[in-house]
Amino acid sequence: MNTNATSAARYSRGAVILHWLIALLIAVNFGLAWASEDQPRQTAMQLMGNHKAIGILILLLTLVRIGWRLTHRPPPLADNLSAWEVALSKVTHVLLYVLMLAIPVLGWMTHSAFSGGQPVSMFGLFNWPGLPMQQSKDLAESYGGGHGALATGMLFLLALHVAGALKHRIIDRDRNALARMSLRRS
Numbered sequence: 001m002n003t004n005a006t007s008a009a010r011y012s013r014g015a016v017i018l019h020w021l022i023a024l025l026i027a028v029n030f031g032l033a034w035a036s037e038d039q040p041r042q043t044a045m046q047l048m049g050n051h052k053a054i055g056i057l058i059l060l061l062t063l064v065r066i067g068w069r070l071t072h073r074p075p076p077l078a079d080n081l082s083a084w085e086v087a088l089s090k091v092t093h094v095l096l097y098v099l100m101l102a103i104p105v106l107g108w109m110t111h112s113a114f115s116g117g118q119p120v121s122m123f124g125l126f127n128w129p130g131l132p133m134q135q136s137k138d139l140a141e142s143y144g145g146g147h148g149a150l151a152t153g154m155l156f157l158l159a160l161h162v163a164g165a166l167k168h169r170i171i172d173r174d175r176n177a178l179a180r181m182s183l184r185r186s
Contacts, residue, residue, distance in 0.1 A: 009075045010180050018065040019181055022100065026158075029054045049130070052111055052186060053122045059104035066097065068090060080172070089164065092157055099154045106147035109133075114140035 011019070029051055034048035077086055109131060111120055119127035133139070164181030168177035 001176055009073060009176055010182070012068075012072045014068050015065070015072060015074065016181055016183055018061060018068060019126065020183060022061050022065065025054050025058050025061070026100075026154070029058065030110075031154070033151075049121055050123070051105065052120045053128075055104040055107045056120055057124065058100060059108070062097065062100040062104075065100075078168075078174065078177075080174075085164075092160055092164070094156055096154070096161065099157065103147060103150045103154060106143050110140050110143040110147055111145055113137075171178050 004157040010016075028075050032047050032051040032054070036051070039047065077089065081089070108120070112118075112131035112133050113136045115130060117132050122128050135144040153186060167183075168174045
């Protein structure tokens with residue numbers, strides 16, 4: 001494939017930056033949630049404070065990413081994909097976008113129900129407003145359960161997404177499969 005065709009088959013630089021930044025933040029947030037589980041209360045609260053702030057950041061960056069996607073056409077899918085691969089790719093991407101919105105919103109709702117609408121500290125720089133709701137342990141547990149269940153679903157979809165990319169690169173020997181979302185331009 002010539003250089004112009006390769007460039008045309010890539011996502012825009014903005015889409016690539018948002019993809020990898022959100023991916024990194026999601027990975028960090030899973031790590032913070034898992035790390036907080038067996039920590040003393042004060043350490044767990046600090047880790048979860050960062051988890052909440054990163055969750056709000058993921059929500060905001062996902063909204064930016066959706067806006068970017070609506071104003072910047074993604075490159076076409078490869079011609080050699082079967083119909084089931086195209087369908088699975090589209091469903092997986094839509095579900096990932098839904099989860100990148102729903103998981104932080106449910107986390108925000110969990111925090112707000114637990115705290116009675118107190119703000120979320122954004123790394124001590126400023127406060128993100130809590131949702132206006134009464135303090136309710138039952139609601140917080142319900143929202144938190146949904147937050148955790150959707151996060152588990154996201155892990156499955158992320159594994160499927162990575163497996164698909166690796167399948168195209170390794171099994172199908174498509175050299176451009178990973179280059180489409182690469183930060184490096186050739």
